[in-house]
Amino acid sequence: TQLLEQSPQFLSIQEGENLTVYCNSSSVFSSLQWYRQEPGEGPVLLVTVVTGGEVKKLKRLTFQFGDARKDSSLHITAAQPGDTGLYLCAGWKSYNTDKLIFGTGTRLQVFP
């Protein structure tokens, strides 16, 4: 059983559309991170959210941490083909900051 569940698992959209990816857990995390992974490469950090309710923006990407620090969302406005990739949420457990637990992943395909 995965500690962090992401939805949807797959997303295929046209350029210019908006989308939201969800990352949910029954556990509390000290912080949550979002990574993006390109084929043949390791994941690369996009953002870290630390405070419950926190919202961070990275150009067209908006990240939110749930008030109870159990969930997070990633919203992309006007998606572009360059946004294509695997998006992974990951949480540092509150009681053990040496372990980073990853979500199940959302594979995004943006068509021109």
Next chain:
Amino acid sequence: NAGVTQTPKFQVLKTGQSMTLQCAQDMNHNSMYWYRQDPGMGLRLIYYSASEGTTDKGEVPNGYNVSRLNKREFSLRLESAAPSQTSVYFCAIHTGTGDEKLFFGSGTQLSVL
């Protein structure tokens, strides 16, 4: 992915064979990790090492052993490979306090027939 080097990049094994995946970093960080990535499963933590000489189990340690003989290197060993261990394996380092992120190598694609 400069800073974390994984070898080999690709490997095919027969069931029951053994092999060691190598990971080396030149960024002088304490914590190192091994993850496996399967379709629809994200990344799952196999083992991690908070410092030289220490190792701890992650989510899926069965069938694997690790060794952290020095600060720079963290190896993952499959003593008797099974088809269920077919996966992409990633080594990562924790960049530490104030910059809490994992920095990954480019992965090892392992197939067990």
